[in-house]
Amino acid sequence: MQQHVIPAPRRRMIVGISGATGIIYGLRALEVLRSLDIETHLVMSKPGERTLAHETELKVHDVRAMADFSYLDADIGAAIASGSFRTMGMIVAPCSVRSLSAIATGNTDGLLTRAADVCLKERRRVVLMFRETPLHAGHIRAMAQATENGAIVFPPVPAFYDRPASLEEMVNHTVGRVLDLYDLDAGLFNRWGSQPDAVPPAAARAGGDA
Structure with missing residues (x-):
């Protein structure tokens, strides 16, 4: 008897873009997820x-074309608003204070925050690339509450040990570290220990001259 093999469905990721500076992180995440053959579901808030418009020359339709599916923030009946719609989770890049606070309290006010809340209740990974500084106590409490709900607060703080030569390399490093949290490796950056040290450890301990 001939057996019919059902192909495995493509993995899905929700990407939210809210109204904070750093939209380049969301755009790069969409590009890399497509290269990894991850089906992307995009929702942008109006402030996003x-x-x-402030940070790029792109139009909204250009960004929507970067995703496999896109939704209006007002479309609270979209597929990603339901826990029965299976995904790997959600990345909010960038994540504004308002979005973080709504996700932290479960007081969702649109599809972006509703989708994040759904992922959390279904115990799926949610990474919030929170973009705000300096922080007052209310911000810190909201980050703690979001963490207690299961989200990962990931401010896009650049790393310099890899000696980035461009903004692109800095963005790649941060996006690559976010994707690590989903066990996705796009080879975007050099990992610590993957390159030989510039100064041999013995020489460093001896004061530099061996």
Whole structure:
């Protein structure tokens, strides 16, 4: 008897872009996820669309074309608003204070925050690339509450040990570290220990001259 093999469905990731500076992180995440053959579901808030106009030359339709599926933030009946729609989780890049606070309290006010809340209740990974500084106590409490709910607060703090030569390399490093949290490796950066040290450890301990 001939057996019919059902192909495995493509893995899905929700990407949210809210109204904070750093929209380049969300755009790069969409590009890399596509290269990894991850089906992307994009939702942008209205403030996110405004940030896009300030920080890039792209139009909203250009960004929506980078995702496999995209939704309006007002579309609270979209597929990603239901826990029965299976995904790997969600990345909010960048994540504004308002979005973080809504996700932290479960007081969702649109599809972006609703989708994040759904992922959390279904125990799926949610990474919030929180973009705000300096922080007051309310911000810190919201980050703690979001963490207690299961989210990962990931401020996009650049790393310099790899000696980035460009903004692109800095963004790649941060996006690559976020994707690590989903066990996705796009080879975007050099990992610590993967390159030989510039100064041999013995020489460093001896004061530099061996």
